Amino acid sequence: MTRLAKRRELGWAVAILLGLAALAFLPLAVHRDDVLNFVFLILLSITLAESWNIVAGYAGQVNLGHAAFFGLGALVGRTLWILGVPIVLAMGAGAAVAAAFALIIGVPAFRLRGAYFAIGTLALGEILRTTVGNALSEISTLPAATIAAYRLSHRYYLALALAALSVIVVAGLGNSRLRLGMQAVREDEDAAEASGVGALSLKLIALVLSTGLAGLAGGLFAYYHISYYPSHPFSPSWTFDALLMTFIGGVGTLHGPVLGAVLYVFLKEYLAVRWVDFHLLIFGALFISVVLLLPGGLVQAAERARRFLGR
């Protein structure tokens, strides 16, 4: 990365974190649950998109089984929390389980390259979803006492903290040798290996960071929802959402997934008022055009516009 690009990325990191800090005052200023729920969704989406971005954007490994790690985080986090473990510890345990599972499957899965890795992880995710759906087919509902004590603001602040954490993790990767190595693997794995980059260990590090964050996000989901089917967080749509937000915003950049997440949630909620699932039609078409015409997403579009306007 050139020095200018580095400085620009640092600028974005600071801007996003300032924006998140400003959102901390929202519950004090606005006393409407619908607004807080809406911002909560954006924050959860930012975490999910950034987590997917680490392994797919930086290390170039399109993981189509991301929902499995989100689901594991939700499953473990929810179970421990209902048993009485404090939520932050329960979420941490969920993230640890997700990351440990990633390490176990990562070694064989990374023998697969490119699209084969993608469909292999898709199948893994489906195996987990079907198994969880069969083993735990009962809906999971919080105990009455917990529902009575439910405070939306707690969920909101936790989501804020997680979104900030995911941005900090990705920004922290920004200048490191780790990221350079990951990008080398993404561009040409054989060439990276030949020049002394340990491709497998770098991919594993990326996967562990990515799935750990996804596990935390799953824990947050479990903390937020009063009742849901245990297999729901394993649904491939979580992976697909993360993929769409990341690609449309700008894959492999710090601020792309944040922009993508904001746009995605806005459009989804706005369109859902009138037409259920209509956003998928629009985002599907947008995604195809991004892949064919504008591989850098919105970030690249903005770059081009700036150049066109003569700056």
Next chain:
Amino acid sequence: MNALAQQLILGVLLGGLYGLAAVGLSLVFGVLKVLNVAHGELIMLGGYGTFWLVTLLGIDPFASLLLVVPLSLLLGLGLYGALFAFVVRADEEARVRTSLLIGFGLALVLHALAVRLWTADERSVVTPYGGAVIVLGNLSIPVVRLMSLAVAFVLIGGLHLLLTHWRWGKAIRATAEDWQAALLTGIDVRRAYLLAFAIGTGLAGAAGSLVSVGYSVSPSIGLEWTLKALIVVVLAGLGSVIGTFVAGIFLGVAEALSAAVFGGPYREVVGLVIFVVVLVVRPRGLFGR
């Protein structure tokens, strides 16, 4: 024992459709090196084609193939021209990756479109002879599914003949073997791509028609059928039409057996586990001949 035999028969009947679903995907992947993960959604469209032809016009579902297959071929031509013609310009590594993403976007669009147009309800074609069974001792064979298997077999035999005897069929096979050599011998590789993609889509449409008769269609069956087709392609490897059909029947039987051993809900898992194991043991092997 009897219940097991009955399950195995149903497994063979379903497996024939897995084979038909996979042959189209395998042809497209083998020739264009394009992994179209929207294949299941194309199957879904074929299913709706038959459903509406039967419901609105009262056509026999098997006769509806005569309309659904040509329409699917046309859809294939359109999709190739609009999307995949751009993908095949890239080198092979990038092609698989880009096509995976494009296919994913296409799958989303087709799924959302189907929900908008036809709601998310599950539908299946009703025929006067739908409930008929052939009784063999204690076993019963649903007539409709048996006819579907026969149609699948005829289509696959027809494809085999096309690829071995038709001028362009040979061109398609030559392109799959080595597109550069094919180009040097004067084969219009782009046209071979176009034809292979259209035939693959036509086969998906036919598979969908048969699915809507013996089973059911809904906008969300796409992912499931894409996965089934991928599993069969991984099992069979590329290049053999008949082999793919046999692998499809094998998957149907394996599912039936696992349903008998582990219980019905886990039948989906066995194929996926086979898939992951084969992929990991032979990362490129079975796929890349």
